[in-house]
Amino acid sequence: MYGYLFIMIINRTRFKANVFGVKNYPYQIIKPSTNVKLGKWVSKGRHANKRIYTVTLEERATCPKTCKHWYDCYGNTMPFAHRFKYDSYLIKRMDKELSYLNTRKYGVLIRLHVLGDFPDLKYVEHWDEWLDKYKNISCYGYTAHSPKESIGGRIALMNENRWDRWSIRFSNYPRYKLSANSDTISKNGITCPEQAGQTKSCGTCGLCWNKTSKPILFMTHSYDLRKGNNANHKPTN
Numbered sequence: 592m593y594g595y596l597f598i599m600i601i602n603r604t605r606f607k608a609n610v611f612g613v614k615n616y617p618y619q620i621i622k623p624s625t626n627v628k629l630g631k632w633v634s635k636g637r638h639a640n641k642r643i644y645t646v647t648l649e650e651r652a653t654c655p656k657t658c659k660h661w662y663d664c665y666g667n668t669m670p671f672a673h674r675f676k677y678d679s680y681l682i683k684r685m686d687k688e689l690s691y692l693n694t695r696k697y698g699v700l701i702r703l704h705v706l707g708d709f710p711d712l713k714y715v716e717h718w719d720e721w722l723d724k725y726k727n728i729s730c731y732g733y734t735a736h737s738p739k740e741s742i743g744g745r746i747a748l749m750n751e752n753r754w755d756r757w758s759i760r761f762s763n764y765p766r767y768k769l770s771a772n773s774d775t776i777s778k779n780g781i782t783c784p785e786q787a788g789q790t791k792s793c794g795t796c797g798l799c800w801n802k803t804s805k806p807i808l809f810m811t812h813s814y815d816l817r818k819g820n821n822a823n824h825k826p827t828n
């Protein structure tokens with residue numbers, strides 16, 4: 592009973608003051624990466640010389656409740672990140688910004704999503720349409736959706752059809768080859784070289800958008816809302 596109430600209450604970010612509707616948001620919502628772990632530019636693999644951008648939605652509010660990191664999401668230790676509300680304004684603004692980014696001289700690689708997930712099937716379909724419309728745009732990232740359900744299934748289909756520009760790994764589905772898993776859930780795979788101190792950033796690595804690599808393993812430690820602990824604040828996928 593108490594566990595059920597707890598799940599009902601914890602269904603949004605801890606940092607609600609940093610959730611913005613995009614209608615009156617004065618800045619870009621698809622932001623050039625300033626994140627040290629991601630890097631700014633890609634120097635390796637088929638996305639070499641592309642600029643990395645990020646999109647951040649609200650954690651938990653846009654995520655499937657089956658996420659294994661519902662309580663220890665790394666967003667719990669990111670008080671300053673601007674999260675965007677998912678609504679029709681967000682879709683219109685994304686379309687406008689993607690249209691602009693499509694005209695850049697350099698290629699654009701967008702990390703989906705620094706926080707949050709694909710909120711519904713329609714949102715995934717928008718991305719499929721945007722990739723058709725804006726050829727300069729590519730995406731990589733992670734989802735906690737199951738590849739066997741509708742939203743995840745559509746993401747998996749896009750992985751199959753357009754991996755060259757759409758590389759979304761499934762978080763904590765270790766039986767799925769294109770997955771990225773916590774090292775507490777699986778031991779089968781390659782530990783993220785950035786976390787292992789073997790490379791500087793995603794931009795200098797590129798393993799996540801390499802289809803032939805084994806599943807990626809992440810060291811997962813964050814503030815756990817159930818325990819009130821914080822192992823080391825290190826962000827993972």
Ligand code: SF4
Binds near residue numbers: 786799800
């Ligand atoms: S394994 Fe993935 S998350 Fe880790 S540095 Fe490489 S591209 Fe980034």
